[in-house]
Amino acid sequence: MVVAISQTIQRQPRASSPGWRCALRGLGMALLALGLSSCGGGSVVRPASMQITLLGFNDFHGNLEPPKQAVIAQDAQGRNVSVPAGGAAYMAQAIAERRAANRHVALVTAGDMIGASPIVSSLFLDEPTIEALNLMKVDFAATGNHEYDQGYAELLRMQGGGCEKFTSKQPCQLSKPFKGADFQYLAANTLRNDGQPLFPAMGVKFFEQDGLRIGVGFIGMTLRNTPHMVRPSGVKGLTFTGEALTANALIPQLRAQGADVIVVLIHEGGATTSGLQDDSCKGLSGDIVPILEQLSSEVDVVISGHTHRSYLCDYAKVDARKPFLLTSAGLYGTLLTEVQLTVDAKTRRVSHRSARQNIVQGEPFTASSGPVALQREFPVYAADAEVAQLVARYKAAAQPLAEASVGRLAAAASRVLQANGESVMGRMVADSILAATQDETAGGAQLALMNSGGVRADLVPAADGSVNYGQLFSVQPFGNTLMVMSLTGAQLHQALEQQFASGTNTVDAPRILQVSSGFSYRFDRSQPAGQRVSEMRLNGQLLAPAQSYRVGMQSYLGTGGDNFSVFTEGKDVVGGMLDLDALVAYIRAQSQHGPMLLPLQERIARIH
CATH class of the missing domain: 3.60.21.10 (Metallo-dependent phosphatases)
Structure with a gap:
């Protein structure tokens, strides 16, 4: 009523x-x-x-x-x-x-x-x-x-x-x-x-x-x-x-x-x-x-x-x-x-x-x-x-910052989701979160997660491979801050299961999280709830349900966004920089010695 x-x-x-x-x-x-x-x-x-x-x-x-x-x-x-x-x-x-x-x-x-x-x-x-x-x-x-x-x-x-x-x-x-x-x-x-x-x-x-x-x-x-x-x-x-x-x-x-x-x-x-x-x-x-x-x-x-x-x-x-x-x-x-x-x-x-x-x-x-x-x-x-x-007035005011070169890419990075729910741009953003949070002083993250809906644009380099700040801003426009929290292997499994059964996240329309390099798992949508995710591995080793892991993400996910309520249970939370700043620093570092290569290899295996 x-x-x-x-x-x-x-x-x-x-x-x-x-x-x-x-x-x-x-x-x-x-x-x-x-x-x-x-x-x-x-x-x-x-x-x-x-x-x-x-x-x-x-x-x-x-x-x-x-x-x-x-x-x-x-x-x-x-x-x-x-x-x-x-x-x-x-x-x-x-x-x-x-x-x-x-x-x-x-x-x-x-x-x-x-x-x-x-x-x-x-x-x-x-x-x-x-x-x-x-x-x-x-x-x-x-x-x-x-x-x-x-x-x-x-x-x-x-x-x-x-x-x-x-x-x-x-x-x-x-x-x-x-x-x-x-x-x-x-x-x-x-x-x-x-x-x-x-x-x-x-x-x-x-x-x-x-x-x-x-x-x-x-x-x-x-x-x-x-x-x-x-x-x-x-x-x-x-x-x-x-x-x-x-x-x-x-x-x-x-x-x-x-x-x-x-x-x-x-x-x-x-x-x-x-x-x-x-x-x-x-x-x-x-x-x-x-x-x-x-x-x-x-x-x-x-x-x-x-x-x-x-x-x-x-x-x-x-x-x-x-x-x-x-x-x-x-x-x-x-x-x-x-x-x-x-x-x-x-x-x-x-x-x-x-x-x-x-x-x-x-x-x-x-x-x-x-x-x-x-x-x-x-x-x-x-x-x-x-x-x-x-528009011209505001563009002129933003132009000096927007046109500042950040780095170079070997090819265009697309945000289009592949069959397994990953995107090239999504992997890059997840990797940038990990890079910004893995130092002990920044939270000591071992892996990082990113919601795919937060990746808002493709990253298409100029003819010389360069990308600028304005383009990266279009990818990460929300101004979220990074955070690192402790989650057990069991909680991580529960969070990944929420991709398929939590609010508007369903088996038919799942919200697949983007994951950082070194973390991998398999999912099978034909399995019953709670058993769709398996083979969670960090640097090749299976995650232990009772062991605690440090996980990096941005504040939107960390406060339960996109129906991922498990993240609100995280312990020992450490705050961090803006997500955009992390992406800028990551691409700049990765392209110091030549155009950055794109992360093309799948990290998530879709069985069904």
């Missing part, structure tokens, strides 16, 4: 919208023939329906600069082509053009706008991303799990502004002071100790046209498992409730506030096997599915995120009793979802709905596989001047 809910936020159309422009034309404007005015009033006949446009995106992760990502789309000949996409200035222009093409528009986001961000945003505590979203004129934003990366006190600063320091980084380095978000965060299922939401649970935006007034109600939520995906200290004192039941309980309140259309913004998602513009819901799967199955049929649109997958789904094709749309715009600002709703004037309900993905194509880039050229068959957006200027 949902307990006491804070007030609903109401928004009127912006002064730049057509409705406001009409109202401001002036009393001296001549009336049209027969005494009718396009601004409404008098004898104007109320329209039979109203067309409302929702623009949405998710999982932006502070990618102010183009992220060097491509969207796979079909050209006129039905061939798959790679379309370069992303970049805040191009996103802003795409939004502006869609606003110009539609009369009644709301711009909303579904979480993870900030957190796990590249250096241009993260170095400044994501203040520039909030400022860019303000320039885009976002209306409402759901919170995602990464909004809580720096703790909820810092998230409250993102909303309200100010320069109070809650992290190791200095706020307000360029913006003095930082004014905070013009848009409203919504957090219906994130409750304080007093039962009130951290932010308002819901908001309504009203649209008017010739005497017809339609309210669009938004409910914003993050995934219930957020406490298991961020530092426990960052969400201490908060409770995260069930998504579907929370939303369903709020719908009557939204109706009472004048909402004719119900939209859920939720940072939880899934995947489909259908194409970019295909709304068939083919192969719909993921943690969003049980939420949709419980969600009220009064919902009209679900704008989702979290999985970094793009999809359009007309859910009536799955369940005819629930004719809502489900959408997700992928990741990093590469797509802008456009939802078109027709609201009947008599019934005040949605009579027709459709959605499409707009590819935010702005500039070409070169990937490790070669050039990714502009595809002129798809719209190419110019850069919005104001947002481009904002």
Whole structure:
């Protein structure tokens, strides 16, 4: 159940919208023939329906600069082509053009706008991303799990502004002071100790046209498992409730506030096997599915995120009793979802709905596989001047640090997970943790572990093999500190078993930890719980269940992140440096006498 809910936020159309422009034309404007005015009033006949446009995106992760990502789309000949996409200035222009093409528009986001961000945003505590979203004129934003990366006190600063320091980084380095978000965060299922939401649970935006007034109600939520995906200290004192039941309980309140259309913004998602513009819901799967199955049929649109997958789904094709749309715009600002709703004037309900993905194509880039050229068959957006200027300002401030060379690599290191759950980049990060913590004065680690979700980018060297600080920052953007703890062989076994059976870690979707050189084991998912991991070895020797081992990791894992609760039982904990500093020092040391060779050999053996 949902307990006491804070007030609903109401928004009127912006002064730049057509409705406001009409109202401001002036009393001296001549009336049209027969005494009718396009601004409404008098004898104007109320329209039979109203067309409302929702623009949405998710999982932006502070990618102010183009992220060097491509969207796979079909050209006129039905061939798959790679379309370069992303970049805040191009996103802003795409939004502006869609606003110009539609009369009644709301711009909303579904979480993870900030957190796990590249250096241009993260170095400044994501203040520039909030400022860019303000320039885009976002209306409402759901919170995602990464909004809580720096703790909820810092998230409250993102909303309200100010320069109070809650992290190791200095706020307000360029913006003095930082004014905070013009848009409203919504957090219906994130409750304080007093039962009130951290932010308002819901908001309504009203649209008017010739005497017809339609309210669009938004409910914003993050995934219930957020406490298991961020530092426990960052969400201490908060409770995260069930998504579907929370939303369903709020719908009557939204109706009472004048909402004719119900939209859920939720940072939880899934995947489909259908194409970019295909709304068939083919192969719909993921943690969003049980939420949709419980969600009220009064919902009209679900704008989702979290999985970094793009999809359009007309859910009536799955369940005819629930004719809502489900959408997700992928990741990093590469797509802008456009939802078109027709609201009947008599019934005040949605009579027709459709959605499409707009590819935010702005500039070409070169990937490790070669050039990714502009595809002129798809719209190419110019850069919005104001947002481009904002990004350039922060980029210039970060540039001296970002461009500093760290070392050289023999080849590109990928974060893509292999069949056994390891990645080359993941092994490198685990090795860097071990190197930084194995000295007795640093904790005396014998092995190191790293969560794969904390490895955020590939490491692609320049032509001469060099990599710079900004690239490493993109790999390790969270600012976690290292720690070393004592765990018995039995506890290590239990922790590795939690890869397959702990919260959202399951046999079908395990979270395989990255391990350092010298440590190895085997796993077999066909075995019963508690018996899936075997042959744990350290430097060739089997681990003894009762013997104590010193294990290095970063603070996210050490405080139970990603459902690895066993690590909270560690003894004799010693703190350490920032994880990024460890990676910088490791690559620098490994490339002193030539390009660093990549750790390509498997350390984990997957049997089944």
